[in-house]
Amino acid sequence: MTSNNFLPVAIICAILQCSDLSAQTTVQKVNPLLFLDGTSVTVTTIGCTLSNGTSTTCYQIVSTSTPSDHTMGPWCPSNISDDATQGGIWLENGSVYDVDGAFIENLSTFYNDPTWQMYDASTGEITKTLTQADCAAAANPNVGVQYQNYCVECLPSYVTGLTQTYVFPVTPVKLTSSTSFGMGPGATGPSVRGVAFNGVRFDAPAPVNAILGAYTLAPFDDAGGHINLAAGYHYHAATGVTTNINQCDGHAPMIGYALDGHGIYAHENEDGTSPTDLDACFGHSDATRGYHYHVDEAGNNNFINCIFGAYVTASGSATTVDADNDGFSLLNDCDDNNAAINSNAVEIDGNAIDENCDGVFCTSVSVTSIAAANPIRLYPNPMNGFVLLNSTLPILKVEIYDIAGKLINSKIAPQNTIDVSDLKSGNYILKVHTKEGVTNAQMIKE
Ligand SMILES: [Ca+2]
Ligand SMILES: [Ca+2]
Ligand SMILES: [Ca+2]
Ligand SMILES: [Ca+2]
Ligand SMILES: [Zn+2]
Ligand SMILES: [Zn+2]
Known part of the structure; x- marks a missing residue:
């Protein structure tokens, strides 16, 4: 065989779109650990059948639609003088x-x-x-x-007393054609677009x-x-208030999962740009995240336009699996086919693998502060008017220190929202007190 029999690589790549090949082959599984702990969201594993006929395993989310990461309301003001x-x-x-x-x-x-x-x-x-x-x-x-x-x-x-149930394939399957959402002309798919990490639906x-x-x-x-x-x-809109999982590479933060199990990300990247190569569903692929969606701008009363993955058409009975025998069942493992990946693993930088199952592909992200016992998440960060705290334990007290260590403000038994509109721009340290101890978190005020 002579080299004449080979097409030059450039031509092969032009045909196959080489730059997309690695992106197409990355498939990120649904990580059940990203749904916020608490009474409002319960995750189980069940057998299921997908719209392409495949029988597989799914995560079932039962949600009371009560967000644990922000307060609900207000909606209607009472008087035209209200702000x-x-x-x-x-x-x-x-x-x-x-x-x-x-x-x-x-x-x-x-x-x-x-x-x-x-x-x-x-x-x-x-x-x-x-x-x-x-x-x-x-x-x-x-x-x-x-x-x-x-x-x-x-x-x-x-x-x-109301609960909603959502079922996602553990491993999303991208199909060759998209499915339009239910309730429209000619539609066959689900109507719900996806679910935020707090268990509330993107409708x-x-x-x-x-x-x-x-x-x-x-x-x-x-x-x-x-x-x-x-x-x-x-x-009906993604305004950045729900839990964001910030990315290591400046990509838009992750905000939840679509019903086909592909990740849903915010509209804008960290630098304020938005992707220009989205398909008709508002999805695209990259080598880190595989196929995923970016939501529409909040003012458009829309999230995504269709789904490109197989969705669940029937669900079966409960399963518990620890297929890789790492001691973490599928319910508590973000990759149950790889014993080197679980909550006890050590994160390794520079790859598209979330070794320790915290939703982040690298060792450090500026906005997430992890104490051993009680990770506290702040968002948005940087923030302007207020900060939302997500803690697994009730918060007893929050102290705000400036970078020189001077106490600026102290709030006893705050709700999950703290007004920081009176702070000057700059970096601050929040000391968050719970009965298990104190966690420091860095906060940036814009
Ligand atoms: Ca496992
Ligand atoms: Ca594993
Ligand atoms: Ca990680
Ligand atoms: Ca990694
Ligand atoms: Zn509505
Ligand atoms: Zn993207």
Whole structure:
């Protein structure tokens, strides 16, 4: 055989798109350990059948749709004098608007329609749903005239006891063609887009036109979520409030999993750019993450457009497996086919492998502070107005120190949200006290 029989590498690569080959061959499994511990999310392993006919193993997530990493609400302000902290957001035409009192006051101008009058002109009081019956009646596209000009908010207390179940293949399978989401013309796939690490779903776009057509407004909170009586709390926009897993290479942070088991990442990379090579579903591949999605911009009331992976069509009975015999069952192992990968493994830099199953492919990421007993996650980081703390233990006290070690502020028994809007730009150390001890976390204020 002579070298004439070989096509020059450049030509082969032009045909096969060599640069994509390694990206296409990387397949990242679903990591069950990334779902936030607690009572609101339960993960089990079950047998399942995928849309391509394959029988395989799946993770089943049962969620109460109660985020443990941020508070829910507020949605509707009470008076047109209220500021943005007393209301949520509205998504219109690609932009995110604060639903403060002024937004409600100006609705007739905003939508150029004098029928909008959602407040009492003499008191400034905003007309909003006040009971579960109001919520049920007004959060309905065929809302009656009596609920026109209502700001609709359904409260968490209306949906206690509700659970949602989501099933992901442990190993995602990319198909040669995409599946459109359910509930649309010609659609066969699921309707839910994916699930955040807190167990709350990324839902189909909110039916904004029907909502507006009824002269109602059903705002989202600052995390992009609101409640309906059937689905409970759910997201329509990714605003960066839920748990982010920051990447080692500046790629957009991971925010959850799509229902086909492929990872979902934020819209923007750390430098503010967004990928330019996304397919029709909003997915692409790289050598580290394999095939994955980037969500749409928050203002578009959208996450991803379709799925390219096989989705679960039937689920079977519970399984417990420790296929690689490393002492970590599939439920607690991010790769149950490799005994060198588990929560006790040592992270190795410079590869696309998350050896220790913490969701990060390298030894250090600036925004995650790990103490042995109690990892504390801060996000967003850098932040501007507030910081959210994710701790597995109740937080007793948080102290904020400047870089010189001077105590700036101390908060006793805070909720998971701390207002840092009064801090100057710069680096700070947070000392987070729990009954198990103190964890230091670095925080950057923009
Ligand atoms: Ca194992
Ligand atoms: Ca393993
Ligand atoms: Ca890791
Ligand atoms: Ca690694
Ligand atoms: Zn909704
Ligand atoms: Zn990407």
